[in-house]
Amino acid sequence: xxxxxxxxxxxxxxxxxxxxxxxxxxxxxxxxxxxxxxxxxxxxxxxxxxxxxxxxxxxxxxxxxxxxxxxxxxxxxxxxxxxxxxxxxxxxxxxxxxxxxxxxxxxxxxxxxxxxxxxxxxxxxxxxxxxxxxxxxxxxxxxxxxxxxxxxxxxxxxxxxxxxxxxxxxxxxxxxxxxxxxxxxxxxxxxxxxxxxxxxxxxxxxxxxxxxxxxxxxxxxxxxxxxxxxxxxxxxxxxxxxxxxxxxxxxxxxxxxxxxxxxxxxxxx
Amino acid sequence: xxxxxxxxxxxxxxxxxxxxxxxxxxxxxxxxxxxxxxxxxxxxxxxxxxxxxxxxxxxxxxxxxxxxxxxxxxxxxxxxxxxxxxxxxxxxxxxxxxxxxxxxxxxxxxxxxxxxxxxxxxxxxxxxxxxxxxxxxxxxxxxxxxxxxxxxxxxxxxxxxxxxxxxxxxxxxxxxxxxxxxxxxxxxxxxxxxxxxxxxxxxxxxxxxxxxxxxxxxxxxxxxxxxxxxxxxxxxxxxxxxxxxxxxxxxxxxxxxxxxxxxxxxxxxxxxxxxxxxxxxxxxxxxxxxxxxxxxxxxxxxxxxxxxxxxxxxxxxxxxxxxxxxxxxxxxx
Numbered sequence: 001x002x003x004x005x006x007x008x009x010x011x012x013x014x015x016x017x018x019x020x021x022x023x024x025x026x027x028x029x030x031x032x033x034x035x036x037x038x039x040x041x042x043x044x045x046x047x048x049x050x051x052x053x054x055x056x057x058x059x060x061x062x063x064x065x066x067x068x069x070x071x072x073x074x075x076x077x078x079x080x081x082x083x084x085x086x087x088x089x090x091x092x093x094x095x096x097x098x099x100x101x102x103x104x105x106x107x108x109x110x111x112x113x114x115x116x117x118x119x120x121x122x123x124x125x126x127x128x129x130x131x132x133x134x135x136x137x138x139x140x141x142x143x144x145x146x147x148x149x150x151x152x153x154x155x156x157x158x159x160x161x162x163x164x165x166x167x168x169x170x171x172x173x174x175x176x177x178x179x180x181x182x183x184x185x186x187x188x189x190x191x192x193x194x195x196x197x198x199x200x201x202x203x204x205x206x207x208x209x210x211x212x213x214x215x216x217x218x219x220x221x222x223x224x225x226x227x228x229x230x231x232x233x234x235x236x237x238x239x240x241x242x243x244x245x246x247x248x249x250x251x252x253x254x255x256x257x258x259x260x261x262x263x264x265x266x267x268x269x
Numbered sequence: 270x271x272x273x274x275x276x277x278x279x280x281x282x283x284x285x286x287x288x289x290x291x292x293x294x295x296x297x298x299x300x301x302x303x304x305x306x307x308x309x310x311x312x313x314x315x316x317x318x319x320x321x322x323x324x325x326x327x328x329x330x331x332x333x334x335x336x337x338x339x340x341x342x343x344x345x346x347x348x349x350x351x352x353x354x355x356x357x358x359x360x361x362x363x364x365x366x367x368x369x370x371x372x373x374x375x376x377x378x379x380x381x382x383x384x385x386x387x388x389x390x391x392x393x394x395x396x397x398x399x400x401x402x403x404x405x406x407x408x409x410x411x412x413x414x415x416x417x418x419x420x421x422x423x424x425x426x427x428x429x430x431x432x433x434x435x436x437x438x439x440x441x442x443x444x445x446x447x448x449x450x451x452x453x454x455x456x457x458x459x460x461x462x463x464x465x466x467x468x469x470x471x472x473x474x475x476x477x478x479x480x481x482x483x484x485x486x487x488x489x490x491x492x493x494x495x496x497x498x499x500x501x502x503x504x505x506x507x508x509x510x511x512x513x514x515x516x517x518x519x520x521x522x523x524x525x526x527x528x529x530x531x532x533x534x535x536x537x538x539x540x541x542x543x544x545x546x547x548x549x550x551x552x553x554x555x556x557x558x559x560x561x562x563x564x565x566x567x568x569x570x571x572x573x574x575x576x577x578x579x580x581x582x583x584x585x586x587x588x589x590x591x592x593x594x595x596x597x598x599x600x601x602x
Contacts (some may be wrong), residue, residue: 001344004311027294030521038532038533056521058520062496096388097379097389097391098379098382098383098386098387098388098389101379101383104293107349125368126533128533128552129411129412130393130411131391131411131577132392133375133381134378134379134382134389134391135379136379137347137376137377137379137380137383138379138380138383139383140383141351141379141380141383141384142381142383142385145346145497146349146463146464147376147378147380147590148295148347148464149347149375150372162467164467166372166527167372167469167470167480168371168372168473168480168481169471170470170472171468171469171470171472172466172468172469172470173467173468173470174465174466174467175464175465175467176283176463176464177463181301182446185528186529186534188524188525188526188527196317206416207531207592221590222282229387229389229422229425230388230389230390230421230422230526231419231420231421231422232418233406233418233419233421233547234418234419234494235416235418235419236416236417236418236419237415237416237417237418238414238415238416243575243576243578244301244563244575244576244578244580245579245581246575246582246583247579247580247581247582248582248583248584251361252584252585252588252589252592253534253588253592255582255583255589255590255592256582256588256589256590256593256595256596257592259564259580259582259589259593260593260596260597260600262580263541263562263564263580264600266562268540268541268562269484269508269541269597
């Protein structure tokens with residue numbers, strides 16, 4: 001069984017490094033560390049857990065991005081992936097979520113030519129930079145596959161996937177036919193770490209690169225800024241709040257009383 | 270795809286009991302936007318039994334209501350809902366579709382956009398209409414809310430936007446409002462729904478309903494452990510709220526990650542958010558900064574949480590919170 005995991009390289013926001021260039025109103029990316037988007041880690045771990053119980057599973061990772069995105073696919077090899085593809089082409093840069101879905105769907109068909117039938121495709125539910133949550137369902141539709149979004153667990157059984165989907169008020173256990181697309185939210189478990197041995201192997205691994213020309217089915221009119229339906233009109237930096245009304249009485253008890261008074265007078269509680 | 274009408278659709282999502290869970294709020298801004306586009310405000314309902322939702326949509330200002338009903342729609346599945354909505358979009362080709370960014374809305378909207386190869390903007394917080402083109406200008410926060418971009422989808426119809434929850438308030442319902450009702454028929458065969466729900470495991474504890482809570486009491490690293498959350502739960506109980514957490518606390522395992530608020534967890538906008546021992550890292554703030562009122566209790570007077578809070582108390586939460594609980598109890602005794 002082949003499981004394909006689609007990952008994205010994003011700026012590391014854990015350390016609040018996002019800064020805005022006031023002159024251009026754009027995110028300053030220079031010098032910002034890049035990491036695999038959090039939810040993609042869970043998707044990769046979910047695949048690894050299936051492989052734990054069935055060693056015949058092959059985990060293939062792909063990413064669409066600039067040449068630097070090689071780092072995240074390399075990282076996935078050092079953790080649990082068996083193979084990795086980097087899909088990169090200057091023509092792809094500036095694609096919106098739907099154009100990206102199109103690129104990924106066409107790339108998946110190409111990877112199937114090389115690796116054989118892919119049974120399940122895992123995504124993070126959204127990237128932590130764009131946060132559109134559109135690419136997983138977008139690809140599912142382009143390929144005509146069923147989808148289960150916001151999964152927090154999965155197992156393979158009798159040629160189907162059994163997904164645990166996070167829903168309002170609980171969990172739905174959903175059986176879905178393959179091939180299918182699953183997207184992952186934050187589960188109760190944590191992803192495993194890379195090992196030294198796998199790291200060394202990942203550093204040596206040859207990562208196949210697919211460009212637009214390697215995927216002949218791609219219509220170049222449907223990718224990049226020109227192929228993207230969403231156009232950005234403006235960007236603006238929202239006004240900051242003026243800061244809190246600070247309550248700082250002599251004792252914590254007095255502060256608590258003052259806070260209560262203010263909240264009840266304002267009809268908040 | 271071109272539009273056949275200038276109508277603006279609002280997808281009204283219903284629960285299993287048929288009551289609307291999302292979309293009535295969007296009829297409010299939808300009214301003005303539909304007017305500017307020169308079309309009718311149209312509520313679209315797909316569900317097992319749509320009567321209650323139809324009535325609510327009429328009362329909340331819909332000019333037209335299009336429904337598809339049937340057993341297969343009683344509980345959401347991607348295949349059934351995208352089949353039915355796709356059928357309606359193909360038939361009517363509206364100018365615009367607004368969908369609440371619930372978990373189901375975010376599952377459905379990109380599927381429809383991908384099917385019709387049209388533009389879609391996620392998690393919008395505001396709209397305008399360009400007069401000359403009829404383009405919907407969609408405002409959405411990016412980079413954890415540090416920037417807002419406005420986007421348009423020129424030449425692509427329907428233009429689809431998902432709308433961040435709790436952004437708009439529904440208008441006061443006026444009874445006996447008439448709306449044109451269109452009942453469409455579209456049947457999805459059971460075997461063409463490729464997902465089968467085997468079991469629903471209900472999580473009755475309050476934390477599962479963070480997104481609906483009006484009051485949230487949230488703890489971070491400063492709660493120090495599970496004991497700190499016992500105190501926060503007590504505060505939540507006296508206020509009728511629910512408990513949530515920042516990443517520092519869920520990473521430590523003090524509280525399950527289903528309670529996590531922020532970039533890798535849930536986004537909430539309650540009436541009152543009380544942040545205890547939370548420093549206010551960007552990845553947390555982006556999940557709660559839309560709350561109506563934010564109270565921060567933190568020992569560190571320089572914690573960034575105070576920059577986005579409305580009320581701040583510098584102090585030890587283990588002293589301030591018990592005293593605050595006493596105040597609430599005293600007032601209600």
